[in-house]
Structure formats: C-alpha cells, structure tokens
Amino acid sequence: MTTDTKTPKxxxxxxxxxxxxxATGAIVGSGLITGFPTIWAQNPITLRQFGTGxxxxxxxxEKCKADLGITLEMTATDSDAAAxxxxxxxxxxxxxxxxxxxxxKVFPAGVIQPMDIKRLKFYDKIVPLFKTGKLxxxxxxxQGTAPHTVGYVEAPGDKTFANGETQFFTMVPTIxxxxxxxxxxxxxxxxxxxWADIMDPAFKGKTSILNIPSxxxxxxxxxxxxxxxxxYADKGNMTKEEIDATIEFLIKAKQDGQFRAFWKSFDESxxxxxxxxxxxxxxxxxxxxxxxxxxxxxxxxxLKEGYRSWGGGLGLASHLEGAxxxxxxxxxxxxxxxxxxxxxxxxxxxxxxxxTAKEFMSADEWGYWIEGxxxxxxxxxxxxxxxxxxxxxxxxxxxxxxxxxxACWNSVMDEDRYMVRRWNEFIAA
Amino acid sequence: MTAIITEDHTQIEAAGMPGLIARIGRTAATLASxxxxxxxxxxLGFFFLLPILMIAVVSxxxxxxxxxYPDFLTMNYTDTLGSWVTWKTYLNTLKYTVMVWGLxxxxxxxxxxxxxxxxxxxxxxxxxxxxxxxxxxxxxIIRMISWIPVLGxxxxxxxxxxxxxxxxxxxxxxxxxxxxxxxxxxxxxxxFMVTPIFNTLMRIDRSLIEAARDAGANGWxxxxxxxxxxxxxxxxxxxxxxxxxxxxxxxxxxxMSGGQSASVALMMKNQMSLLQYPxxxxxxxxxxxxxxxMVSAILRVVDIRKEL
Numbered sequence: 061m062t063t064d065t066k067t068p069k070x071x072x073x074x075x076x077x078x079x080x081x082x083a084t085g086a087i088v089g090s091g092l093i094t095g096f097p098t099i100w101a102q103n104p105i106t107l108r109q110f111g112t113g114x115x116x117x118x119x120x121x122e123k124c125k126a127d128l129g130i131t132l133e134m135t136a137t138d139s140d141a142a143a144x145x146x147x148x149x150x151x152x153x154x155x156x157x158x159x160x161x162x163x164x165k166v167f168p169a170g171v172i173q174p175m176d177i178k179r180l181k182f183y184d185k186i187v188p189l190f191k192t193g194k195l196x197x198x199x200x201x202x203q204g205t206a207p208h209t210v211g212y213v214e215a216p217g218d219k220t221f222a223n224g225e226t227q228f229f230t231m232v233p234t235i236x237x238x239x240x241x242x243x244x245x246x247x248x249x250x251x252x253x254x255w256a257d258i259m260d261p262a263f264k265g266k267t268s269i270l271n272i273p274s275x276x277x278x279x280x281x282x283x284x285x286x287x288x289x290x291x292y293a294d295k296g297n298m299t300k301e302e303i304d305a306t307i308e309f310l311i312k313a314k315q316d317g318q319f320r321a322f323w324k325s326f327d328e329s330x331x332x333x334x335x336x337x338x339x340x341x342x343x344x345x346x347x348x349x350x351x352x353x354x355x356x357x358x359x360x361x362x363l364k365e366g367y368r369s370w371g372g373g374l375g376l377a378s379h380l381e382g383a384x385x386x387x388x389x390x391x392x393x394x395x396x397x398x399x400x401x402x403x404x405x406x407x408x409x410x411x412x413x414x415x416t417a418k419e420f421m422s423a424d425e426w427g428y429w430i431e432g433x434x435x436x437x438x439x440x441x442x443x444x445x446x447x448x449x450x451x452x453x454x455x456x457x458x459x460x461x462x463x464x465x466x467a468c469w470n471s472v473m474d475e476d477r478y479m480v481r482r483w484n485e486f487i488a489a
Numbered sequence: 490m491t492a493i494i495t496e497d498h499t500q501i502e503a504a505g506m507p508g509l510i511a512r513i514g515r516t517a518a519t520l521a522s523x524x525x526x527x528x529x530x531x532x533l534g535f536f537f538l539l540p541i542l543m544i545a546v547v548s549x550x551x552x553x554x555x556x557x558y559p560d561f562l563t564m565n566y567t568d569t570l571g572s573w574v575t576w577k578t579y580l581n582t583l584k585y586t587v588m589v590w591g592l593x594x595x596x597x598x599x600x601x602x603x604x605x606x607x608x609x610x611x612x613x614x615x616x617x618x619x620x621x622x623x624x625x626x627x628x629x630i631i632r633m634i635s636w637i638p639v640l641g642x643x644x645x646x647x648x649x650x651x652x653x654x655x656x657x658x659x660x661x662x663x664x665x666x667x668x669x670x671x672x673x674x675x676x677x678x679x680x681f682m683v684t685p686i687f688n689t690l691m692r693i694d695r696s697l698i699e700a701a702r703d704a705g706a707n708g709w710x711x712x713x714x715x716x717x718x719x720x721x722x723x724x725x726x727x728x729x730x731x732x733x734x735x736x737x738x739x740x741x742x743x744x745m746s747g748g749q750s751a752s753v754a755l756m757m758k759n760q761m762s763l764l765q766y767p768x769x770x771x772x773x774x775x776x777x778x779x780x781x782x783m784v785s786a787i788l789r790v791v792d793i794r795k796e797l
Contacts, residue, residue, distance in 0.1 A: 138762070140554070140762060140763055140764050141764070143554055143555070143764075144554060144555060144556070144764050147554075147555040147556070148555055148556050165554060165555075166555075169555065265661055268747075271748045273763070314749070319749065320665055320747060321665045321746075321747025321748055321749060322747065322748030322749065323747075323748065324743075324748065331637070332747075335637075335638070335641050335642070335643060335644075336641075336642055336643050337641055337642050337664070337665070337747075476554075480763055480765075481568075481572075484574055484751075484756065484759060485572075485573075485574045487748065487749075487751055487759075488574045488577055488578050488581075488751035488756070489577075
C-alpha cells in the first residue's frame with residue numbers, strides 16, 4: 061500500500077474557503093442580498109400588514125401602490141403565530157389581517173382599535189352576513205364564532221363585543237368562504253350527500269381529515285352530527301363531554317382503519333386526492349382547483365348539513381393615529397372599493413362588498429363565480445390561467461346558495477387547551 | 490505533555506534555583522492550555538449549553554396563547570409524564586428505533602464487511618464507498634418523499650405487481666404504515682452505520698485474521714470471535730448516530746405514516762406549532778434525558794475511545 065502525497069492541483073480546501081469568503085463578501089457588498097424593507101423616498105406612507113396569508117397577495121400590494129401610493133409591507137404567518145404576534149407585538153404592525161376567531165382571542169388585549177363606520181365609504185355595501193349573521197332575512201345564524209358576534213363594540217376602548225350593530229366596527233371583512241368535503245367523483249361510485257358519507261365502510265382506508273385541531277374538530281363535529289351520534293349545543297364551543305365523545309369517536313374510526321392519512325398542509329391534501337390514495341376528505345377550495353388543474357376529476361361536494369365557513373378581515377392597530385390612521389382608512393376604503401373584491405372572487409373566495417366587486421368582473425365571471433350559472437367562456441384565474449372550460453358550473457352553485465347554508469364558523473372554544481390535548485391523543489392512538 | 494516535560498526539566502535543571510522560574514513556567518503552561526481551550530468553550534457555551542439551559546428554564550414556565558410567563562411550575566412535566574399519550578408515543582418511538590437500529594446494523598455491517606474484506610484495492614474501496622454516499626448528496630426530505638410514488642396505492646410497486654398478475658388488488662400497507670416509516674428511516678440512516686463500521690474494519694490488522702485461520706478457525710468463527718469484537722467501537726458509534734437520529738425524527742414519521750403515527754419529536758412539533766413552548770421544552774428535556782441515558786448505556790458496553 062503506497063500512499064500518494066501529491067499536492068492537489070485543482071481546488072484546495074483552503075483555496076475554496078478563501079474564494080467562498082471573498083464571494084460572500086462581494087455579494088454582501090454589491091447589495092445582491094435583498095429582503096430589507098425598501099424606503100420609498102417619494103412617498104413616506106408605509107403600512108405594515110401581517111396575517112394568515114390567504115389575502116397576503118403581492119398583486120394587491122402592487123395595485124395599492126399604483127392606486128394610492130401607499131406601500132404595503134406584508135408578512136404571512138400561520139394562524140397561531142398570527143394570534144400571538146397580534147397580542148405580543150402590537151407595535152410591529154399597522155393592519156392586522158386575521159380571521160374572526162383570532163380576533164375573538166386578541167381583541168380583549170386592546171391591540172385593535174375599532175373603526176368608525178362613518179369613515180368607511182363602502183360600509184353599506186358590506187354583506188349583511190357580517191352585520192347580522194344572516195345572509196338573507198330568513199337565514200339561520202350559524203354556530204361557532206360567527207363574524208357578527210365579534211364585529212362590533214359599543215364604544216372605542218371597550219374590551220367586550222356589542223350584541224348588535226353599532227357605530228364601531230372591529231374589523232372590515234375582506235375574504236371568506238364555505239368549506240366542505242372534496243371527493244373524487246370517478247372513484248366514489250355513488251352520490252355523496254352528507255358529511256356522514258366519509259364514514260361509509262365502503263370508503264374504508266380511503267378517507268382523510270385535516271390534522272389542524274381547531275378546524276379538524278369542527279369537521280369531526282359535522283360528521284358526528286350527520287351520523288346522528290350527538291346533537292351539539294354549539295359545535296364551535298363544545299363542552300368537555302362533547303369533546304370527549306367526538307375524540308373517542310375519531311379514535312375508534314382511526315383504529316378501524318377508516319382513515320388513510322391525516323393532512324396538515326395544502327399540498328398534502330392535493331397529493332392525497334390526485335394520487336387516488338383518498339377518495340373523500342376535508343379539503344379547501346383552492347386545493348380542489350389544484351387537483352382539477354392536473355386534469356383529475358375532483359368535486360367540492362355540497363352536503364345537506366351545510367358548510368363549515370371561515371372569514372377574515374382587516375383590523376387597525378391601536379397605535380395608529382394622525383396621518384397613518386388616515387392612510388389606513390384610505391387603504392381599507394380602497395380595499396372594499398371593488399378591484400380587490402373582484403380579484404378575490406376570481407380566486408374562488410368571496411369578497412365582503414359584493415356590489416363593488418361586480419363592477420370589476422365580466423358578466424360571465426360574475427355569472428360563474430357568484431350567480432352559479434354555467435360559464436359561457438373559459439374561466440381564467442387572476443393570474444391568467446384557464447381554471448374552468450366554458451360550460452362549467454361552480455360546485456355548490458351561487459353565492460347565496462353556498463354562504464346561505466353555513467352550519468358553523470371556524471371558532472375558538474373555551475375548552476381550547478383541553479381539546480388540543482385530546483386531539484393529540486387521537487393522533488397518537 | 491509538553492508542559493509536564495518542561496516542568497520536570499526545569500525542576501531537575503534548577504534544583505537549587507528559586508522556585509519562581511518553575512512557577513512562572515507552570516502558570517504560563519496552564520494559561521496557554523486555558524487559552525487553547527477557550528474558543529471552543531465559548532462556542533459550545535453560547536451555542537450549545539446556553540440554549541439547553543434556556544430550554545430547561547422555559548420548561549418550568551407558564552403559558553397561554555399570547556405568551557410565556559416566567560414561573561416555577563412543574564405542570565408541564567406532570568402533564569407530560571402523567572399522560573398515556575406520552576408513554577405510548579415513547580413506546581412507538583422506541584419501537585421504530587429498535588427496528589431501524591437492527592436493520593441498519595445488519596445492512597450496514599454487511600456493506601462495510603464487503604467493502605473492507607472483499608474489495609482488494611484501496612482505490613476500488615474508496616470508489617465504492619463514495620458510491621454508497623451518492624444518494625446522500627440529495628436532500629433528506631426528497632429521498633423520503635420519493636418513496637411515496639413508489640409505495641402508493643397506484644404507485645410503482647403496486648402497479649407492477651398487479652400488471653404481472655401477482656396480486657389482485659393493491660397492497661395497502663406499503664404506504665402510510667409502520668412499514669413505510671421503517672423503510673424510509675433505514676434508507677436514510679444506513680450510511681451512518683456503514684461509515685464508522687467500515688472505518689474500524691479497515692483498521693483491523695489482517696495478520697490477526699491469518700493467525701485465526703492458522704489456528705483452525707472457520708469463516709464464521711473468525712467473524713464472530715475476531716472481527717465483530719474488533720468492530721465494536723464502530724458499531725457503537727454507528728448505533729449512537731442511528732439511535733439519536735431516529736429518536737429525534739419527526740418529518741419521516743409524519744410524512745411516511747400519513748400523520749397516523751406519533752413520535753416524540755412530532756409531539757413536540759405539534760406543541761410548538763400551537764405555541765405551547767413550555768410544554769414542548771419539558772418534552773425536550775425528558776427526551777434529552779432518555780437519549781443521553783441510552784448513549785451512556787452504549788458507552789458503558791463499548792469503549793469507543795479505544796479505537797479513535
């Protein structure tokens with residue numbers, strides 16, 4: 061065994077380190093590393109918005125800059141982190157883009173200031189769902205943290221919510237939707253009409269629910285009630301006994317092999333459905349669109365028990381005042397003036413001020429997305445991709461049919477901590 | 490060593506001289522070694538010990554969704570240790586650890602043995618060893634996720650078997666099962682077993698094997714009585730790698746079991762994503778104690794320093 065001790069001719073280790081260090085230095089020096097907030101010399105107004113990401117869309121920031129000259133700095137986090145940030149770092153944001161159940165958690169901390177509806181140009185256009193809880197006068201108010209229950213306070217500075225409409229609005233609603241089960245119509249082999257169908261022994265090992273406790277428990281509650289196992293007083297605020305019953309039911313179903321997997325992220329739900337591992341599962345509407353865009357049949361199945369709904373809005377940070385506060389009102393008025401609403405409607409979400417959004421949509425788009433009519437031409441996504449071919453009809457039909465059948469809203473329970481602990485037991489079981 | 494020699498030297502040389510020089514020499518030597526150890530101590534102190542201390546401290550704090558409150562509560566520990574979920578999760582994690590350890594040891598030893606004793610030239614040994622490491626040039630996550638299209642219901646394995654007429658319907662337990670978790674973990678961790686074992690096998694003096702053969706030992710006897718005892722330090726190092734990696738794994742378990750199985754680290758990740766940091770910290774402390782006792786048990790059995 062002879063050991064060769066030639067000096068390496070290529071790149072020596074030391075040489076590599078040196079070049080590497082020099083290159084890093086050069087990159088730092090040349091300003092190639094970006095991501096630091098840009099300071100716009102021509103316009104000093106910057107609003108910092110943080111939130112759960114659904115509506116943190118770059119196109120909105122760009123359009124806002126073009127229309128108003130206001131620079132929007134957006135930060136996206138998950139919902140738990142958003143709740144925490146809202147309370148613990150109230151000076152780190154100007155606009156909170158959060159869901160209503162998060163608002164219920166954070167508002168009592170005094171970090172959000174209510175808005176005077178007299179300064180909201182399009183307050184009258186906001187759908188009544190967010191004011192009275194009823195989409196139409198004869199609608200039934202859904203369970204859970206319905207937005208109108210946390211929508212108003214009697215006076216600025218109040219920590220508790222008002223019972224009805226007042227002059228002080230806690231958040232301007234921006235984006236919301238109705239969630240249901242997604243199915244593979246080519247693989248289920250029968251009509252799906254109820255949340256209970258996910259427990260059909262025929263689909264054993266071919267179902268999935270989402271593993272995000274606060275939302276998963278609601279889907280489970282919809283299933284339990286549809287099966288006739290239990291009647292909840294309020295699915296959005298269960299008692300310990302109701303939580304126990306629900307979790308025990310889930311554990312039993314898991315041990316019987318009813319579920320194929322539990323998903324946590326958007327892409328997991330898309331892959332489970334697209335690969336045929338699962339034929340019926342909890343799903344979000346953009347995930348259904350993503351499966352369909354692969355050329356695979358997937359349906360966002362309306363169910364007779366109704367939808368589980370969620371909604372978010374924009375809240376003003378307490379520290380806003382003077383020119384900043386004026387800019388924030390200006391931004392919110394712009395947000396509800398239609399362009400953003402049209403954009404969100406075209407993504408398959410709903411805008412809170414439907415009347416203004418209509419002016420920014422073509423008649424065909426309005427017909428397909430909102431009125432539940434068959435599309436006369438191809439339906440494009442806001443980014444310009446074909447989403448549906450001509451002739452397609454939206455799953456679940458019109459806005460009124462879908463949002464009129466909300467059974468419960470995403471919510472935060474009083475027994476939240478207990479529920480999460482039991483949910484972990486279900487996953488470990 | 491140098492310090493001691495100089496010291497002795499000075500003492501002998503300057504037996505009658507004032508002890509001052511000797512003392513200065515000794516202090517300088519001590520100081521020098523402290524200076525030499527300084528940087529590492531600082532780095533380990535700041536980036537390793539301090540964070541662990543922080544975790545230990547936070548594990549006694551109180552919390553709600555909005556923040557952490559300094560306190561001294563044992564609630565996080567009683568909640569963790571008092572729940573059957575924790576015990577079940579630990580058992581499950583240990584089950585994975587034992588299975589993965591056994592399989593990686595078997596495969597790893599086999600590969601290392603082949604490389605060390607059946608490949609004649611050093612060059613070829615190195616080439617083949619590098620071939621073993623090629624898959625490790627891609628990311629862990631990608632290597633793990635690529636199993637999904639292979640094992641799925643309509644995946645490569647099932648489609649092939651069905652088309653060949655071997656099975657009538659897809660095998661369900663290939664994916665989202667313990668099988669999938671263990672398979673992916675073995676795939677991810679075997680190299681950590683191969684490397685140290687290969688290293689110790691290469692250091693075995695070949696004349697020992699010849700001597701054993703001359704003394705009449707057959708192949709198995711040589712393997713059992715000569716090679717394996719000498720490979721123990723490598724096996725122990727590989728075991729430490731594999732055990733610590735599997736005990737701390739969360740992504741493999743989550744992805745390959747489809748969220749159906751729990752592991753200790755996954756439990757912590759769930760708690761952290763719900764901002765229950767003190768609970769996760771308490772869990773981390775418990776896991777640290779468990780893993781450290783496992784490692785010290787391994788070190789009790791095998792003296793790894795013997796071969797380093």
